[in-house]
Amino acid sequence: MKIAVLGGDGFVGWPTSLHLSELGHEVHILDNLSRRWIDTELGVQSLTPMDSIQERTRIWHQETGRRIRFHLLDIAKDYDLLKGWLAEHRPDAIVHFAEQRAAPYSMKSDRHKNYTVSNNVNASHNLLNAIVETGIDAHLVHLGTMGVYGYSSVGAAIPEGYLPVGIETLAGDTARQDILYPANPGSVYHMTKCLDQLLFQFYAKNDGVRITDLHQGIVWGTHTDQTRRHPQLVNRFDYDGDYGTVLNRFLIQAAIGYPLTVHGTGGQTRAFIHIQDSVRCIELALKNPPARGDRVKIFNQMTETHRVRDLAELVAKITGARVAYVPNPRKEAAENDLVVRNEQFLELGLKPTTLAEGLLSEVVDVAKKFAYRVDRSRIPALSAWTKDIAPTLDSDPEGKRLRKVS
């Protein structure tokens, strides 16, 4: 297949591009490299030393003989270029990662809120619009988030996208209907993924666009089979307070002797998936498209759920790190349960990488190896969800006080 990977220079986009290329697909990366610009804005960098996308693709060709083409293109801003590109290349499938993907970044300031909404909504809508306008029949695979569901359940399992409900009719009986799971996003970023869902629903219904939406859990790990092949193919690893996801942040904190910072009580239960399983899920989704005219196909792309404080204790046990409970920058439920349905990918053959087997190697192979590159002052999560929360946070850049507290 000819596959366009939008956002193919990013944390999941890059290993996905390699994985699909390895499988023999013709892979084109379209990316505006915004994630690298945001590194510059924030003054942070990937823990792993990351080469330019041009250099990465050159190494991939050198190591494997395969070509991944890179096209610098801002799909949120350059609709006409995107449309022209699709009309010329007519991909069979499009994998859409091209959105601002950090909840804390989306809540940093009013400017960051506006950027996230405008960038993400326009990116997704431009893409749908251009698919219809060019008349191509590409299968669109989009990376969503488990965060669209929210975490305040009524004691029910989170289904894969569609919730069967009973609705009282005028005749007095109960009609059964599958509805898109009611959106309950916890940040501006998560909200944009809920907006995406409505865009997808409309374009599937009105224009018959074939769409798969993957509601992904929190990704952990760095390496995949392909990124391991050469030091310059290494994936990015974010540990800063904005882009670092919870488990990866614990790993690096453990590696440098910084206390593991748990927000609030750590009673938040979240869904997780290893990066290797993520790229495998994309492969499975591409192999199993919906038919033209079908509703949007939704998968829960996750393999395990864990309570945050349990994760911290687990990492502490493996590494000897301490755990520090710090004020929560987010406005969210202090404690929640979470049961998630994910049968679809398991039935398609996904074999999950478990935390138990993968965790230690991540600490040794990545976190310890590159610990010398860490800027400790970038570790605290300081993007507050509201103006009331902001003053309760404490940057404590060296983690000194936290070490005593724990």
Add this chain to the structure above:
Amino acid sequence: MKIAVLGGDGFVGWPTSLHLSELGHEVHILDNLSRRWIDTELGVQSLTPMDSIQERTRIWHQETGRRIRFHLLDIAKDYDLLKGWLAEHRPDAIVHFAEQRAAPYSMKSDRHKNYTVSNNVNASHNLLNAIVETGIDAHLVHLGTMGVYGYSSVGAAIPEGYLPVGIETLAGDTARQDILYPANPGSVYHMTKCLDQLLFQFYAKNDGVRITDLHQGIVWGTHTDQTRRHPQLVNRFDYDGDYGTVLNRFLIQAAIGYPLTVHGTGGQTRAFIHIQDSVRCIELALKNPPARGDRVKIFNQMTETHRVRDLAELVAKITGARVAYVPNPRKEAAENDLVVRNEQFLELGLKPTTLAEGLLSEVVDVAKKFAYRVDRSRIPALSAWTKDIAPTLDSDPEGKRLRKVS
């Protein structure tokens, strides 16, 4: 109260501004005048001769001694100006009409789809963002649409925003929960109003913004008590295929001897409200804000439901016009039933203007009076919902063939 009316130069915005001014409120209109620019783009004009906003407000002052201030501002593009304006003026309430509001216009081309999404989403999000950032406690009243619900019911009444459903729990019993009514928009325009709903839900939850969302039916009529006071205070009246709403289009078709063009079978049942009742509903909503921390308050702003072909037959009976059934440019159910709950406004004192009492005067006072200004070639609705539908439409600009068909 000090009230900002965003989009206060438009079809509902203008009579609302007059109505609120008459009630003694300090009214500020913020508008980018985009609706006037779209008239220029399409080469159409209001049936009623409409003065500039500056002239309209001057006449209003001359007639009543009251001042309505006008500020030229694009809230979708000029976030910083909007924030500065709110910080300086600190309104007690904000009425938000500032969105592209025609479904056919939103479906005209890929450019119009992009414009509608980008304009409407950024307008609403900029506004919410600026309210939070400036720390004002303004009550936001937004004009939504009945179209967010869609028209494929399961034989249940459309509630006012929130649907009580039963969800099966892990324990095997049924949990009752109120959810935002599942969105099922029929056009890109309607979709943007569904996106708005999620923006409002998030900002009410995260930041305690007080928000009322009014899901309005199709507005008919032109005059209100205030627009009648002087010829230069007249409201706009759109009859063209993009901005003309169904009942107003029938009225003008009848007035000029053009057949009443019914799309498809005319089996679509829709909700309606007279413009006089619309402005009264805004007044009632402003008087009854939600408390800080409440969920978004949602009203169904409509008074009657009618099947489109019944409306056409009614207008035909009053006026002697003929009815022509033409291909439907929209992708929608050919027939639907519709039962809508609207008790909230009735309980607050709304006394509906019924079609039976208001219809004839609209035909005589407006349609016949200004019939000489009609451009017949602008009457057909030619914005097709899909590329398959486009070739089935027929512009027949003079309505000649239709006259024979009927």
